[in-house]
Amino acid sequence: MAYDILVPQLSFSMTEGTIVEWLAEDGAAVTEGAPLFSIEADKSTVEVPAPASGTLSITSELNEAYAVGTVIGSIA
């Protein structure tokens, strides 16, 4: 079953985040815990680790703001 990648809430006031870089390519194998994407929110950029292991599928646009909780890809 695919594991949805969600925009996490990484600070108190964060309501949306912008993916500024994927640290793995679409279709690549990713490992749980390894850096997966960089997200910018509240003027700071944070690397977020992969929540699961498997094949990455990116379903969102770079440099576009998404609300916390939005599905931005999946790992199958």
Add this chain to the structure above:
Amino acid sequence: MTSPRTSNAPDGDTLVEIYRRAQLIRHCGEQFLKTIRAGRIQAPYYSPRGQEVLAAATMVTLAADDYVVTIYRGLHDQLAKGVPLKELWAEYAGKASGSCKGKGGPMHITHPASGVVVTTGVVGSGIPIANGLALASQVNGDGKIALTSFGDGATNIGAFHEALNLASVWKLPVIFLCQNNLYAEHTSFANGTGCENIAMRAASYGMPGVQVNGNDAVAMYRAAADAVARARAGEGPTLIEARTFRFEGHILGDDSHYIPKEEMAAAIAADPVPALRRQIVAAGYATDEALDAIEDRIVADVAEALAYAIAEPYPDVAELGRDVLDVEIVP
């Protein structure tokens, strides 16, 4: 002030129990971080990583019905005092089956059945509340004591000084536990506190002030047990300054850039949780296999609580007006 007591060191079984609680806190914390980073739970998270042994060694000296008042960085205190995992996780996730029906969240964990009466986010505000609980015990003569846990920064708040003074005057059965992790948000202890240490502040209020290495299970246990004995004997309050360190920033998202790299590296190298495990095995109190079995159990219990918290429903909108005064009182 009376002369300090000297409690015995914890026996082997107690040390293993301290380790079990410390490991529970550590694993639970790791899973919270992971779950929040995966977007499954939206919550502010103040990691107690590095302060686990301090809380575990302190809370084993309390009875189940003794009171604890803690702060936003309180996961270690809450778990060590016995807040059940499922209700705790559900509350973090804002679910209806949480310990506060999902309306308190991680910064306000309350679970009276395990003695955790209140968790506060306003720095210093829990200290007078513990006085109130201790006063109730004194008036009722029920033998319960109150322990309030707070940071180094909180000792620069007026409420700390007012509460210590009154507790001393009334000889309240209360323990003031300062978890001095050497930083208050981005401010180092030296930059924010005018005296050399926190323990010496007790002298102003005529109570014993004890400084202890909070990361040393035996030393922490003895200091806490001494304070518990004083409180139970009606001899009044104690201020404990337990030295410790936090490994993961003030709050999730804080990268600790204001902490010198060497200071952080030295603290992590002295990680109290694996150190306690080595100590237990070396003393022959438990085998590696027995400790592995304890950890396996923790992993399973936390996984169950996590799955439960995710699956449970959010509170009904009608809950917004329940448990609060939602009708204006007009004279």
